[in-house]
Amino acid sequence: MRLAYLGTPAAAVVPLRALVAAGHDVALVVSRADARRGRGSVTSPSPVKAAAQALGLPVTERVADLVELDPVPELGVVVAFGRLIRPPVLAVVPMVNLHFSLLPRWRGAAPVERAILAGDEVTGVCVMAVEEGLDTGGVHRRIEVVIGPDETAEELRGRLVEAGTAALVDALGGGLGPAVRQEGEPTYAAKLTPDELRLDWDGSVVAVHRAVRVGGAWTTVGGRRLKVHRTAVPPTGAVDGVVVPAGDGSVELLEVQPEGRGRMTAGAWARGAHVAPGTRLDP
Structure with missing residues (x-):
């Protein structure tokens, strides 16, 4: 499948590599601009940009560049991108998002951290359709993951990435099928202060x-x-x-x-x- 990939942090590197390994044609990777990371004043690329360059994939910072591709991607895959996708782009390139919670619980930027802080015993990962709203789209795949009593956010995120990557590769390989509408009262996962x-x-x-x-x-x-x-x-x-x-x-x-x-x-x-x-x- 001809894909676009949108992601930024290290958690989004594993799915990108898995999609390439599965034989998908990643036509363009969109990631955040280079920034100062860690100590010192040296700018460096995001983990996703660095991984894409190592794989020989074209990279841009502009989401709008997707609609200028010829042919346009069949699907965009979003993993921890950190920016909302505007409707004009979604009208041309449909997208799915790998979200690290059991939607509609913990919509937003920090679902892993909020699940731990709230004392949730179970969380999960969803392959969901991207809409204009914040994590409101229908769900194509849903995987539950038990949270360990001493598990850190970093450890839990690693397991969710692993489970989500497998679900994503399976979904794209076998066909997404219809999305199931989210049921229940949503909660929101704002970044922690x-x-x-x-x-x-x-x-x-x-x-x-x-x-x-x-x-x-x-x-x-x-x-x-x-x-x-x-x-x-x-x-x-x-x-x-x-x-x-x-x-x-x-x-x-x-x-x-x-x-x-x-x-x-x-x-x-x-x-x-x-x-x-x-x-x-x-x-």
């Missing part, structure tokens, strides 16, 4: 652990920011863990990152910062 990821030590230990699993959680100690990368609930008694109190119990810090420093075990941080056992964080 830094304030949402500030750990609330008066809240439950489960809520603290969920926020850490999402990624980007932080607190303060002595007025200085401390990123928290890994925790255990209930505490495991890890050799280099640090147990701290929360609203309804204790949380074991396993890996942290002090302000201006690299990641380290919580024990190494506590010894260096002279943090006494049982110290309450973010008072």
Whole structure:
């Protein structure tokens, strides 16, 4: 099938490679503009752009370029693109989107993170038709995935990408068939703000652990920011863990990152910062 592919982050690289390996003709890849990524001021391409170039595929930043292809693609495939597709383009190139939730739950930009933060036990991935609305299209394929109790957003996203890629390749190989209309009350997955990821030590230990699993959680100690990368609930008694109190119990810090420093075990941080056992964080 003659395809267009629209994606940006690393999560969108695996489906692109799989579609090429399955023999599809990817006529054009659309990705975000080069940007400063990581430390330093050097601009670099998005992971999808870099992968497309390595595969010898043409790349553009302009979605409108799709309608100028001759012949136009039979279908566009969207994976974590980060931009809405305008109706004039959809009128020429129909599209499907690989969305990492069981729609209509968690429409929007951060479905994986929101599922973990809300305590969902099951999530999934949908191959869905792209419409003008935000993730409102009918669903062609739906795969359920159980969320592990300690699974991070990065780990869960990796499993969803794997399941979604298989579903996408199967759908395009065997025919999409009719889309099934979404049923139920939608919920929305807005991007998380830094304030949402500030750990609330008066809240439950489960809520603290969920926020850490999402990624980007932080607190303060002595007025200085401390990123928290890994925790255990209930505490495991890890050799280099640090147990701290929360609203309804204790949380074991396993890996942290002090302000201006690299990641380290919580024990190494506590010894260096002279943090006494049982110290309450973010008072």
